Amino acid sequence: MDKLKEVYQVSVSAQRLSMQQIPRLASGAVNSVGLAFTGLDAGNWAGLTYTAVFWRNEKEVHHVLTKAAAAGELTVQVAVVPAEVMAEQGAFWLGLMGTGEGFTITTEAIRLNVFQGAITT
Numbered sequence: 001m002d003k004l005k006e007v008y009q010v011s012v013s014a015q016r017l018s019m020q021q022i023p024r025l026a027s028g029a030v031n032s033v034g035l036a037f038t039g040l041d042a043g044n045w046a047g048l049t050y051t052a053v054f055w056r057n058e059k060e061v062h063h064v065l066t067k068a069a070a071a072g073e074l075t076v077q078v079a080v081v082p083a084e085v086m087a088e089q090g091a092f093w094l095g096l097m098g099t100g101e102g103f104t105i106t107t108e109a110i111r112l113n114v115f116q117g118a119i120t121t
Contacts, residue, residue, distance in 0.1 A: 005032045007078065012039040012096060017107045025112065028119030030083040036076040037066060037096060044105050048098030052079035053109075056092045060084065089116045 008023045025033060040050060050066040062084060066077035085092040095109040 007034040007036050010035050010037050010094075010096075012037055012045060012107060014043070015105065015107050017094070017096065017110045019110070023112065025086065025114045026117030027086060027089045027114050028117040029081075029086045031080055033081040033086065034078050035081065035094070036069065036071060036078045038074065038076050040077055040098070045098050048100045048103070048105070050077045051097050051099070053095045053097060054082055054085045054092055056085055056090065086114055089114050
């Protein structure tokens with residue numbers, strides 16, 4: 001995670017995702033954009049296994065297990081945005097799920113936009 005150039009914070013509250021800074025993402029990025037999920041240490045989210053879910057269409061869904069990372073005094077869960085959703089301009093969707101023994105919680109999905117980058121397909 002330490003080689004990521006851009007990490008954006010995503011707050012989780014109950015089943016809602018929110019971002020104070022909406023990223024301006026450029027197509028063609030590979031393993032260089034991360035999302036740090038905060039708010040997972042309380043309520044139903046505490047102690048679960050976290051998976052970020054990314055998709056552009058229902059046929060290509062990417063599940064990315066998060067990894068714990070230190071952010072100052074906080075521990076956050078970070079997921080790298082898959083290259084497949086960053087490959088070309090357009091919108092993609094992001095959600096989060098947490099799983100435990102016989103328990104699953106999910107968030108709403110939020111839409112993020114990818115703008116045309118220097119690398120074209």
